[in-house]
Amino acid sequence: MQDNKRRIVIVGGVAAGMKAASRLRRLDPELEITVLERGRRVSYGACALPYYIEGLFEELDEVMQTPAGVLRDAEFFRKVKGFEVRPGTEALAVDRAAKRVRIRDLASGTESVLPYDALVLATGNRPILPPLPGIDLAGVHPLKSPEDAEQLMELAQQARHAVIVGGGLIGLEMAEALRKRGIAVTLLEMKDQVLASALDFGMAALVHRELRKNGVDLRLSEALQRIEGEAGKVTRVITAAGSYPADLVVMAIGVRPEVSLAREAGLEIGPTGAIAVNERLQTSDPAIFAAGDCAESTDLLSGKKVYVPLGSTANKHGRVVADNLCGREERFPGILGSLSVKVFDLNVARSGLSEEDARLLGRDPVTVLASAPDRAHIYPGAKPVIIKLVAERASRRLLGAQVLGSGAVDKRIDTLVAALTLGASVDQLATMDLAYAPPFASAMDPLIQAANVLRNKLDGIAASLDPLEVQQLRQQNRDALLLDVRSPAEHAEIRIPGATLIPLGALRARLAELPRDRQIIPFCKLSLRGYEAQLILQAAGFEKVRFMEGGILAWPFELETGPIREPATPEGAIEQVA
Amino acid sequence: MQDNKRRIVIVGGVAAGMKAASRLRRLDPELEITVLERGRRVSYGACALPYYIEGLFEELDEVMQTPAGVLRDAEFFRKVKGFEVRPGTEALAVDRAAKRVRIRDLASGTESVLPYDALVLATGNRPILPPLPGIDLAGVHPLKSPEDAEQLMELAQQARHAVIVGGGLIGLEMAEALRKRGIAVTLLEMKDQVLASALDFGMAALVHRELRKNGVDLRLSEALQRIEGEAGKVTRVITAAGSYPADLVVMAIGVRPEVSLAREAGLEIGPTGAIAVNERLQTSDPAIFAAGDCAESTDLLSGKKVYVPLGSTANKHGRVVADNLCGREERFPGILGSLSVKVFDLNVARSGLSEEDARLLGRDPVTVLASAPDRAHIYPGAKPVIIKLVAERASRRLLGAQVLGSGAVDKRIDTLVAALTLGASVDQLATMDLAYAPPFASAMDPLIQAANVLRNKLDGIAASLDPLEVQQLRQQNRDALLLDVRSPAEHAEIRIPGATLIPLGALRARLAELPRDRQIIPFCKLSLRGYEAQLILQAAGFEKVRFMEGGILAWPFELETGPIREPATPEGAIEQVA
Incomplete structure (x- = not known):
């Protein structure tokens, strides 16, 4: 009876392999499914390990528990999911002609052979350990x-x-x-x-x-x-x-894809060093699929092969493989290189092409940087997000985004992921009917504000520099005047060294104080007052004005706090009095 | 000199009107811009008023402050933004032939006439006060x-x-x-x-x-x-x-659009009772635009005219009107009826068509309800979100979504807003490269989980009912067996009255306890174990099985907590012992 069943062997029992096995069982109760895992544990959430070390949860086993608190061990998978998992079992070699995997039980050292009708390689990655002196030391x-x-x-x-x-x-x-x-x-x-x-x-x-x-x-x-x-x-x-x-x-x-088994079996390895797969995640051998951190992906925006090992992709891969093994024509379209990471109180997220990526690909990028509170600024707990958008100049299509801040950056990046996946333009982003209520967003969501500033740039209405460009300009052109248009109270609290303070409300009246021949760079806390200052100065005939995008919130360089220092030189003192 | 300037008069100084005025000034320093506002205050965030009453901030003036804490009063707009705002000024009538507005200063009672080259109606809404006895009582x-x-x-x-x-x-x-x-x-x-x-x-x-x-x-x-x-x-x-x-x-x-000025001026009022506008937000008189809560919108999914007054739309309207007044061909495509609201510890958000909307429009909706933690379930602070997706059966296109829960529902709805705006299918949503890290999401984001269950339904793999359908079925068919496949500890904590407990891990061994002729509805905390139970039962030859979507988290009806009650009747007691 056993002989009539179709046999699926899966090498690797962490994310992609376990997902594939679970989905296979759900799609077909008749399959014989065996998962081989070299390690002791299966189906663990590797991404949670740093948080265990941080002390955010007590027991390491929690990374192997279901949301209901059940341990995902071999018994769980046999009883609940209905398939066989063999931890402590290494796949040594694949005989593609005979469709067999040679395996070793690591505890006993016993070797044996496992036949398959289809094989799934979910061998994961391995950390790069350069062969430097001392790399093997304890600790x-x-x-x-x-x-x-x-x-x-x-x-x-x-x-x-x-x-x-x-x-x-x-x-x-x-x-x-x-x-x-x-x-x-x-x-x-x-x-x-x-x-x-x-x-x-x-x-x-x-x-x-x-x-x-x-x-x-x-x-x-x-x-x-x-x-x-x-x-x-x-x-x-x-x-x-x-x-x-x-x-x-x-x-x-960093990590490298674990491809030794695939390479020794003569499967095609892609340009990234990971196993080459088609959209169905089939390797160069149609009976063998690859999924998760050992397989390469296609970047949806560049069309190039990329290697971005992540648990989110691994889980999607597992499902696609299972579907194809059960005769369902599922395709995995590709990825955007999306990621998020918490770094102390700074949330960091990105997706799509960076400005540098886009430039290297010849996509003529235009970018914007915009800062805004993540919800109505008067609602308790509002925190800033700093958004960088990258778009293609001619098509106005969004190419990528980076969102940082103590606020809800993950929300903005996922909205942008949907926009990037579906080929949205900056203009489409700017008019999206994002959900608004003070506890969750501002009436003009930070994304819409950022998109509007980028539209202004594309349309030639706004002239601006991002903080990095400002810093570079100041280094080349010591004459450039950084104009702080915030309030005196804001200026006293924190400021960019060397910036001149003229609050926006006083600007129209104090134009005479500003040099018409020098590059002027107005800025504020976020961006809007800086932009307004640019327009006021331009309307008054100043020709070399560009506001600083993102405001002081996005300024990553030196900042001064506390009492305002008197200029150190007599010349400076005189200038200040004048 | 004044006579040569183009004169824009804006009626209404809250959201749309002020946004239009600000953008107009930024686009053209030469315009003469006057904003008339009947009330004492301008440019306030009406959406924040309930939070003032809740006591979340001290001073009512905060709803009129910029993110930098500056009060947005008439002086602010004159000095900073460079245009004229007249609070306490009512627009009485529009003489379209002469292009003049008759106005009254409410304090002095003085009437005068204001000529315009273009007029913007941003007259907002007024609350519905039915003419019932006592409606005028104090309090x-x-x-x-x-x-x-x-x-x-x-x-x-x-x-x-x-x-x-x-x-x-x-x-x-x-x-x-x-x-x-x-x-x-x-x-x-x-x-x-x-x-x-x-x-x-x-x-x-x-x-x-x-x-x-x-x-x-x-x-x-x-x-x-x-x-x-x-x-x-x-x-x-x-x-x-x-x-x-x-x-x-x-x-x-509720509120009604404030259209008396428009109606008396003979402008076209749309089927929703709001001012009819084209995509450029022009009324039936090309010299008059309407924006914000007095104007109607187009629903992007149904193509119908709708009236959804929200500050987010008002701000977008203001920008579009200003652009068109300055010769820029901007269009406002429409809305999705997106909204979010916090109700105690329940966050509520929605966008697009509801299931009922879709059915009334003849779109043959298929829906799914799925519950999941909003981030990695082991990460501190993970909270549930319950997602309802509505899709069109034939095209598999997403039509709408409702997301509720104590977790980050706003993030999921905005991602769905982007998907809905751009016409995504359920399958596209399921493979999106949403950003993943344990503090922000699970490896399979709740959205992707929900999309996958919906794909399973569309593909005929999953057979399920949502909690409302389960409740209706139980009322019609008292024989239907609600099967709780959670753990005994979970069951002891909270349960649906009348449900039978068989933990998923024991199900394969205890199949004999279940009646083959009755409708069986397995469920768990979220959905996955219920779905697995359905598959186990089906594989064992049970024919009438449908799992309950969303699990006990999405069950809105009676729940029992604390010690499990003994059945009240002797028959029940005997059944229990058996």
Whole structure:
């Protein structure tokens, strides 16, 4: 009887593999489904591991529980889901001609052979551990599995100095987790910014400030050279620029797709290094599918193959594979590289192409940066969001977005994800009937405000610079005048060094104080008063005026607080009196 | 000199009018812009008034402040924005042939005439006050203007019993505001549900429960008959069903567009009773535009004219009008009837067509109801959202959505607004690359889960009923067996009266306990285990099985908590032992 059943073997029992198995069982009660998992645990939420180390929940097993609190172990899957899961079982090789997988029970060392009618590779990823001196010292650890989390947790309970290598998602989440445990944290990033593949520099600079504000010793443009230890345990981390004490090192440079099984079986590996698949997630062997972090995806906006391993995509992949294995023509269209991450009190989210991506792809991007409260500004708990939109100049089509702030950035990015998926223009975004009530949004949602400023730019009405452009301009042109049009009280609280204060309400009356030959850059807290100032100055015949987008909220560079410093030089003093 | 300038007169200085004026000034510094406002105050956020009465902010003036805390009064607009605002000025009549408005200064009574080149009507709405006995008693009040809020606030400080007439947005917000002040609240609604034009009955039933849970005496299907008082002050409210003590009555039946000026000027009034406008928001007189709560809109999904007065639309209108007045061909495409409202701890949001709307329009709707945590269920603060999606069966296109729960419903509705605006199918929604991280979402976002269940229904894989259908079925067919497949601990905590408990993990072993001839309705907390139970039962040959969508979280009817009651009858007792 067993012989008549169609046999599906799934290699990998975390996200994509378990989703595929569950959906297969739901679609076809007759299938024989076996999931092989090398690790001890199956179906865990790897993304939650940093929060375990932060101490947000007590038991590591919680990352393997259903929303109803039931542990997802092999027994659960057999009894509830009705399929077989074998933890501690490694797939050693695939014999495609004979349709068999050679497997090893890791506890006993016994090898055996498992026949399949269809095979699903959900082998996941593995952390990059560069072959540098000291990488094998005790206390040097990646974070991938619950076992890693257990060991890091043990280390964290003793550690005083941690070095995190890599400013990606896991690096940032671990920086917060370890700081919250009271550990001194140095974060090393080889590039000049964190989240380099996700954010443009100006937005990443806001993350840099948040990290430093929370006591993270952020070291940009510093590559790890070696790790040193004593008695087999890590003691310090060495870069070209310095040496950092460490009794704990988190290796978070990134991950690579786990494709050794696929490669040895002769399956096609794509340009990204992940397993090549078609839209049905079939590999170069039609009897073998790949899903999750071992498979590559198509970027919906560039059409290029990309490798973005995420649990959200893995779950979608699992469903598509199961459907196709049951004769349902499901396709996985692709991804937008959407992601979100909490970095202390700064929420960070992005989707689509960055400005740099768009430029490299020749899409002639126009961008805008806009700051606004995430709900009615008088409603308690309103917090800012800073939105960067990227659009294609000629088509006015949205290409990407980055949203940062202590407010509800995740809401805005998901709305933009829908817009990007469906090819919306900036103009369509600006007129969307987003739901409005003071506890949830402002009458003009921050997204609509941002879209309108971008329309103004595309239409040649608004002339502006983003904070990064302003900083670059000031470095090239020391004459450029940064004009703070906020109130004296706002200026006294926090200000950009060197900016001149003329409140917007007084501007029309005080035009004579401003030089007509110099570049003037008005700004405010958000953007609107800066823009109004630009229009007032232009109407008064000033020709070199561009307001600063996003206002002081989006300014990622030096800020001055407290009492206003008197100019240090006599010349300055005279100028001020004059 | 003044004579050469183009003169724009705007009637109404709250949202649409002020937005139009501000944008006009930004687009053209040469225009002569005059805003007439009948009330004392201009540019206030009317939507925030219930929160003032709730006590969430101290000063009523805050609803007229910019995000930077500056009061938006006539002086502010003259000095900062550069146009003229005349509060306390009523527009009496429009002479279209001569292009003149006759106006009256309300303080002095002086009448004069104002010529215009273009006129913008932004006359807003007025609350419906039915001509019933007692409507003029002191203590009976609508809530529209800051003056209303001032008076209601004064009354609320003394009141012990309030009656709110009308279960729309303002009625619900005022119910919460007054309860939070410790006042006994009766809410009268003529229809059998609150938010009747926005929510289907089953979703509104969840709002009813939330109101009652928070001590609101909700009286559905009860029309106001008369209001009684003593010495000119309200004392009680009378309906066909009862009499309710009241020292404060909030009239919140709804609003009508304020169109008397337009009608008397002979402008076309649309089928909704609001001023008819084209896509450029031009009235039947090309020199006159209408914007905001006095103008009608087009529903993007039905193509019909609708009247949905909201500050979000008013602001968009203002911009479109200004652009068109400055020679820019801007169009306002229409609305989706999106709205959100906080009702105590229940967040409520909706957009597009309701199931009932869709049925009345002949769109053959298929719906789904799905419950899920709004972020990773192990992340602190995760709260449920209950999503109802409405789609067109043949095209699989999304038609509408209702999202309720203590979690982030506003995020999901705005994502759906983008999807609805751009004509997305359920399948497109299911594969969207929504941003995922545990603090913000689950790996399968609730939206994607809901879309997948709806796909399963459309594909004939899932057979289900929503809670309202279950309740109706139970009333018709007393034999229907409600099967709770949660854990004994969950069942002990809260349960649907009369449901039979067999935990999902034990189901395969206990099939013999279930009757094969009766309709079986498995359910769980959310939906997934109920669906799995359906599949297990079907695979075991049970033919009459449909799981309940949304689980116990979406069940709006009676629930039992605490110790499980023993059956009252001997028969029941014997059955239980057996």
